[in-house]
Amino acid sequence: MKKPNIVILGAGYGGLMVATRLQKQLGVNEAEIFLVNKNDYHYETTWLHEASAGTLHHDKVRYDVASVIDKNKVTFIQDTVQKISTADKKVVLEGQELSYDYLVVALGAEPETFGIKGLHEYAFMISNVNSARQLREHIEYQFATYNNEAEKDDTRLRIVVGGAGFTGIEFLGELANRVPDLCKEYDIDYHKVKIICVEAAPTALPGFDPELVDYAVSHLERKGVEFKIGTAIKECTPDGFIVAKGENDVEEIKAKTVVWAAGVRGNSIVEESGFEAMRGRVKVEKTLSAPGHNDVFIIGDCALMINEEINRPYPPTAQISMQQGELCANNLVTLVRGKGNLQEFKFDDKGTVCSLGHDDGVGVVFGKKITGSKAAFMKKVVDNRALFMIGGPGLVLKKGKFNFF
Amino acid sequence: MKKPNIVILGAGYGGLMVATRLQKQLGVNEAEIFLVNKNDYHYETTWLHEASAGTLHHDKVRYDVASVIDKNKVTFIQDTVQKISTADKKVVLEGQELSYDYLVVALGAEPETFGIKGLHEYAFMISNVNSARQLREHIEYQFATYNNEAEKDDTRLRIVVGGAGFTGIEFLGELANRVPDLCKEYDIDYHKVKIICVEAAPTALPGFDPELVDYAVSHLERKGVEFKIGTAIKECTPDGFIVAKGENDVEEIKAKTVVWAAGVRGNSIVEESGFEAMRGRVKVEKTLSAPGHNDVFIIGDCALMINEEINRPYPPTAQISMQQGELCANNLVTLVRGKGNLQEFKFDDKGTVCSLGHDDGVGVVFGKKITGSKAAFMKKVVDNRALFMIGGPGLVLKKGKFNFF
Numbered sequence: 105m106k107k108p109n110i111v112i113l114g115a116g117y118g119g120l121m122v123a124t125r126l127q128k129q130l131g132v133n134e135a136e137i138f139l140v141n142k143n144d145y146h147y148e149t150t151w152l153h154e155a156s157a158g159t160l161h162h163d164k165v166r167y168d169v170a171s172v173i174d175k176n177k178v179t180f181i182q183d184t185v186q187k188i189s190t191a192d193k194k195v196v197l198e199g200q201e202l203s204y205d206y207l208v209v210a211l212g213a214e215p216e217t218f219g220i221k222g223l224h225e226y227a228f229m230i231s232n233v234n235s236a237r238q239l240r241e242h243i244e245y246q247f248a249t250y251n252n253e254a255e256k257d258d259t260r261l262r263i264v265v266g267g268a269g270f271t272g273i274e275f276l277g278e279l280a281n282r283v284p285d286l287c288k289e290y291d292i293d294y295h296k297v298k299i300i301c302v303e304a305a306p307t308a309l310p311g312f313d314p315e316l317v318d319y320a321v322s323h324l325e326r327k328g329v330e331f332k333i334g335t336a337i338k339e340c341t342p343d344g345f346i347v348a349k350g351e352n353d354v355e356e357i358k359a360k361t362v363v364w365a366a367g368v369r370g371n372s373i374v375e376e377s378g379f380e381a382m383r384g385r386v387k388v389e390k391t392l393s394a395p396g397h398n399d400v401f402i403i404g405d406c407a408l409m410i411n412e413e414i415n416r417p418y419p420p421t422a423q424i425s426m427q428q429g430e431l432c433a434n435n436l437v438t439l440v441r442g443k444g445n446l447q448e449f450k451f452d453d454k455g456t457v458c459s460l461g462h463d464d465g466v467g468v469v470f471g472k473k474i475t476g477s478k479a480a481f482m483k484k485v486v487d488n489r490a491l492f493m494i495g496g497p498g499l500v501l502k503k504g505k506f507n508f509f
Numbered sequence: 510m511k512k513p514n515i516v517i518l519g520a521g522y523g524g525l526m527v528a529t530r531l532q533k534q535l536g537v538n539e540a541e542i543f544l545v546n547k548n549d550y551h552y553e554t555t556w557l558h559e560a561s562a563g564t565l566h567h568d569k570v571r572y573d574v575a576s577v578i579d580k581n582k583v584t585f586i587q588d589t590v591q592k593i594s595t596a597d598k599k600v601v602l603e604g605q606e607l608s609y610d611y612l613v614v615a616l617g618a619e620p621e622t623f624g625i626k627g628l629h630e631y632a633f634m635i636s637n638v639n640s641a642r643q644l645r646e647h648i649e650y651q652f653a654t655y656n657n658e659a660e661k662d663d664t665r666l667r668i669v670v671g672g673a674g675f676t677g678i679e680f681l682g683e684l685a686n687r688v689p690d691l692c693k694e695y696d697i698d699y700h701k702v703k704i705i706c707v708e709a710a711p712t713a714l715p716g717f718d719p720e721l722v723d724y725a726v727s728h729l730e731r732k733g734v735e736f737k738i739g740t741a742i743k744e745c746t747p748d749g750f751i752v753a754k755g756e757n758d759v760e761e762i763k764a765k766t767v768v769w770a771a772g773v774r775g776n777s778i779v780e781e782s783g784f785e786a787m788r789g790r791v792k793v794e795k796t797l798s799a800p801g802h803n804d805v806f807i808i809g810d811c812a813l814m815i816n817e818e819i820n821r822p823y824p825p826t827a828q829i830s831m832q833q834g835e836l837c838a839n840n841l842v843t844l845v846r847g848k849g850n851l852q853e854f855k856f857d858d859k860g861t862v863c864s865l866g867h868d869d870g871v872g873v874v875f876g877k878k879i880t881g882s883k884a885a886f887m888k889k890v891v892d893n894r895a896l897f898m899i900g901g902p903g904l905v906l907k908k909g910k911f912n913f914f
Contacts, residue, residue, distance in 0.1 A: 234656045234657035235657050237653045237657075237695065238650075238653045238654050238657045240653070241646070241649050241650040241653035241654075242650060242653075244646050244649075244650075245643075245646040245647060245649075245650045248642045248643045248645070248646035248647075249643050249646075251639045252639035252640050252643045290642065
């Protein structure tokens, strides 16, 4: 009897979780497992704000996929997915085609620009290792250039961040810590630097406890960040953002560095492959399978699940991706072995911590509000836990965060 | 009796030499000494190729002027010189005016572009700390951007250097050492990187012994540098250089990084202040005074002196600047004290070493040709000697190069 082919697309939190759990649970003879990823490394999406601000080297936020894969059980293919064809059960990669019996779509997110003009062209994004280090170097180049120009251009020292959600706030926290070092490095007066955050919603960190939001905003303001809340971005230009508070109060914010940190959507390959999706996210069954496709599982940022308590979708996070990956692996084992029932996913919310630099933060953990160094500590625990879940203690030792104090 | 005012313009090799020698030789009551410099630091012009390539941090190539000045004897003024008025014996700075009894012009060099179109606008220069670190960051930004673009632009990985003279060759040596690190940092295939050097003269390192030139060129070629010798730069554009071998053989070299390292001239303030000069260099008397101005001394890159053995000007180097500074200080002491005769300058050529990265080089020292690690060693001795001459053993310990092996 032919072994079934399990193809996992993406080596992010979800995909790697499936691969590492399957290699533990299935014997060599039970299935042929393929893991496909564009890069030969996994990166910690939740640490990219640090690599982007330059407070953590990008090599610290990634590790080789090979280092957590059991080669006897999982075949790693470095290639880019072009299309999924459910009709003939295959995946088209740039370099080859793969047939599957069971497919796991864990392709992650893309920036969502909500149709705002100019964002794709002129704004930097915090999406992956490539974009993070480009942003870091762009900022550094602006500072390096400032003193070498006869006519000083203060917009080189201005960084505007679109979005005061999770990514925006965490990036601002790192940036506020990085700027004094940049000023020292390039002989620049700290007071000439401006960091501005523009958020369309009526509050920063929408969804967070208002007390924690206040803490985060005043912490960042104390470090020099200027907030424009309830202000929409109308357009991104080569010179900065055009924003509006209300319909008439239009303002141009000139800055050489413009960062878009305000939204993600699922991978567009999901839509292009014919799955019914909202912004690249497929409303999956409770077993995590795609509607009408018992052999296709969709997890992580491409999956949409409703939090029935508040009747709104769960936000896409590493935490939920990894829990989905674990359950998805269990269900694949059940299918491969042909006995037992598929499990249904239930999100176990362990809490959320938003960092404000390496030494501060806000969050809710096990239902309890925390701020300050306690939150910063918990953030590192959360970060290390993600490493542990996928790569065990060895990976934690290699890539973990131990600067606790 | 009023103490005479001695004003020294510039804290480069020449100016600092005058200041440090005067503070040793003159008593507090003999003269009022002012040292004017744009920055509060001195930088090692001869090490800038390293800061530009990113092989040595720019803070390593500079030190505070205050750290080598005796504040009881020398008043340091951080300001920019705008004009020298010999008619009323004063210097106009941006922030104030200074009257002098004796003036030392040690304002250093500027890039000479020989009227080549576009160089000032589009080429990077290796002129000072500001330009060096901007160039370093520009190159790094190009490498950082490469992998983040859907359509790969290989010209981001191309660096064209105009000039195979001393600065050009030394910069190429550092660059060739730096590129493998950049490739590793940004996941770039080393073979995609191109370093091209364009030189109008019929040889690299004109004036050097042909055997040493061959050594240098083949060393750099082995490290991947491509030479276009006997090729003139016609124009610099935002896309690269337009070059020509002969009149008709025109070629466009596309590169996102274009460096002009082919020529220097004296400071234009010298000409603008009415001194008769050739490319900003004044043909000084043997006492180093400006023709017709016994109270004005011009030293370093703004001074022109003929090497009578070959009837050509001495090239502007740190070595000659420092020797001139020493003699200039002696002559000022003589003038202040009003007894004795002024000394005449005679260049004591101790040799020249051109580095090819930190571990190789070519040179002539005390009349003997050297190459390889011996030359690299001597280069560091030369670099440390410059520190010693101005700041004594303390400065050598603080800023010296000790990576001899």
